[in-house]
Amino acid sequence: MTDYEPKIIAFLCNWCSYVAADAAGVSRFQQAANVRVIRVFCSGMVDPSYVLKAFSSGADAVLVAGCHPGDCHYISGNMKALRRSFLLANLLKEMGVDEGRFRLEWIAASESPRYAEVINEMSESVRQLGPMH
Amino acid sequence: MKPKIAIVSASGCRACETTMLDIHYGVSALNRWAEIQFWPFVLGSSMADLERIDHLDVCFFSGAIATGSDRAMAEMLRKKCDRLVAVGACAAYGGMPGLKNLKKPATAEAADRGDLPEELALPEQENRVRALDGVDGIDRVDAVVPGCPAPVNLVWAAVSALVCGGEADARITYAAARLPEEMVRPILSGLGPPPGAVFAGEKAVCATCSRKKEEKRFKAVKRPYQAYESTGRCLLEQGLICQGIATREGCGGLCTGVGVPCRGCYGKPPATFDPGAKMVSAISSTFETEKPAEIQKIADDFVDMTGCFYRYTLPAQCMLMKG
Known part of the structure; x- marks a missing residue:
C-alpha cells in the first residue's frame, strides 16, 4: 500500500479556482502531486457524466471547484453545480463510491492557500481509502 | 433456399419470444420466408438439436446471460449463426435480471456465512449477469432490437430486414417502426441493415x-x-x-x-x-x-x-x- 498514489481529477473553473491553482504554484505552496487538473469555463458545465467518466476511467477521486456563490462569472453557473452535487453524491454512494471521493468546493481566485489545503487534504483522505476497485 | 433461423431466450420472462408470435399476419409470412430450425419455446427444441445444426443464418436471441447454460448457448449460437440479433432489453443491455449485479449472489453470501447447503437445486450461476455482447466468447452482435418487451413493429422490421431481405409484403412497417432514414435506405435496397444496427430511433x-x-x-x-x-x-x-x-x-x-x-x-x-x-x-x-x-x-x-x-x-x- 505504501507505493499507492491516488489519482485525483480536478475540474477547476477558469475564473476562480484555476487562477487559485495557478497562484498556488507560483506562490510555491506545498501541494500533493496527485492531481490532474482539467480547466473548464464554469463549474456549472461539469455534467455528472464527466464525473462518472472520470471514475470509470480510473480516477480515485474527483474534485469540482468553482467560484463562491454569488461570484460566478456567468452569474449562476456555480449554483447549477451545487444543485447537481447532492443527487450525484447520493447516486455515487449507492454505487459504492465512498463519501469523500467526490467533492465540490468553492475556491476564489485569491484563495490559493485554500486550494493547496483542499488538494493536500483530499489526497491524504483518498490515500487512506485506498484504490477505487 | 430459405434462410435458417433460431429463436431463443436465455434468462428472462420470454415476453420477447411471445412478441415473435404476436406479429399477426407476419407469422405466416415468417414461415414462408424462413425455416425455423431451433425454437425451444414453441418447437420444444433441445440443446442436443442445436448441437446437430451446422449452420444458421439468423438467430433472434432474447434474455440476459445469467447462468452457465445461457452462456454456453449464446457462445454456440455465435459460432453457428451468420447474424446474431439481440432482441429486448435483457439481451441488448442486461435488462432487469441485470439488477442482480447490485448484490452479491445469494450463494456467495451463504458461503460467507458458512451455511452453504450441500446440494443446491439452482442452475449454475454466472458471477455477473451480462448482456449478450458482454460475454467473452461473443465478439459482436449484428443487430439490436431494444424494448421491454421488444415491440411488435420493431421486431417485424428486424425480421423483414434480416430474414426477408427487405422484401416482405409488409414494407410499410418501416414507416411505422420509426427507424432513422439512414437505416431504412440500405434495408429497402436489399443491402440489409448496417452492422450493429439498433432498430430504434x-x-x-x-x-x-x-x-x-x-x-x-x-x-x-x-x-x-x-x-x-x-x-x-x-x-x-x-x-x-x-x-x-x-x-x-x-x-x-x-x-x-x-x-x-x-x-x-x-x-x-x-x-x-x-x-x-x-x-x-x-x-x-x-x-x-x-x-x-x-x-x-x-x-x-x-x-x-x-x-x-x-x-x-x-x-x-x-x-x-x-x-
Whole structure:
C-alpha cells in the first residue's frame, strides 16, 4: 500500500479556482502531486457524466471547484453545480463510491492557500481509502 | 433456399419470444420466408438439436446471460449463426435480471456465512449477469432490437430486414417502426441493415412524446400513484421520475402518452454517456431552491436511484458498474 498514489481529477473553473491553482504554484505552496487538473469555463458545465467518466476511467477521486456563490462569472453557473452535487453524491454512494471521493468546493481566485489545503487534504483522505476497485 | 433461423431466450420472462408470435399476419409470412430450425419455446427444441445444426443464418436471441447454460448457448449460437440479433432489453443491455449485479449472489453470501447447503437445486450461476455482447466468447452482435418487451413493429422490421431481405409484403412497417432514414435506405435496397444496427430511433423519447413541455421545475419527487394526468404537462415537470430524456426513442412515447413515466427500456440514446448521469443532471438542475439544506432534503427523497436509472441497463450502460 505504501507505493499507492491516488489519482485525483480536478475540474477547476477558469475564473476562480484555476487562477487559485495557478497562484498556488507560483506562490510555491506545498501541494500533493496527485492531481490532474482539467480547466473548464464554469463549474456549472461539469455534467455528472464527466464525473462518472472520470471514475470509470480510473480516477480515485474527483474534485469540482468553482467560484463562491454569488461570484460566478456567468452569474449562476456555480449554483447549477451545487444543485447537481447532492443527487450525484447520493447516486455515487449507492454505487459504492465512498463519501469523500467526490467533492465540490468553492475556491476564489485569491484563495490559493485554500486550494493547496483542499488538494493536500483530499489526497491524504483518498490515500487512506485506498484504490477505487 | 430459405434462410435458417433460431429463436431463443436465455434468462428472462420470454415476453420477447411471445412478441415473435404476436406479429399477426407476419407469422405466416415468417414461415414462408424462413425455416425455423431451433425454437425451444414453441418447437420444444433441445440443446442436443442445436448441437446437430451446422449452420444458421439468423438467430433472434432474447434474455440476459445469467447462468452457465445461457452462456454456453449464446457462445454456440455465435459460432453457428451468420447474424446474431439481440432482441429486448435483457439481451441488448442486461435488462432487469441485470439488477442482480447490485448484490452479491445469494450463494456467495451463504458461503460467507458458512451455511452453504450441500446440494443446491439452482442452475449454475454466472458471477455477473451480462448482456449478450458482454460475454467473452461473443465478439459482436449484428443487430439490436431494444424494448421491454421488444415491440411488435420493431421486431417485424428486424425480421423483414434480416430474414426477408427487405422484401416482405409488409414494407410499410418501416414507416411505422420509426427507424432513422439512414437505416431504412440500405434495408429497402436489399443491402440489409448496417452492422450493429439498433432498430430504434436516435433521439430521446422526449422527441416523440406528446406531452407539453414548459420550463422544468422539480419541487419534490413523486410516485406515479401520487400524480396522474392522462394527458397534458411533461411528467418530469410534475415531479415524476420520467426517464424519457435519457432513453432512446422508437416507441413513440407510448407510456408517457398515457400518463406513465418512461422507465428507460430502450437504453440510452447514442449521444448520452451514462443514463444515470443524464437523469441526475436533468432532475437536479431543475430544483427550484438554491439553499443547500433544501436541495439535500429533496435529493434524500430519492431511493434506489441505481435501480431506477439503470433499471434495464445496469450490466451494459452503467459506466461505474459494467464489466
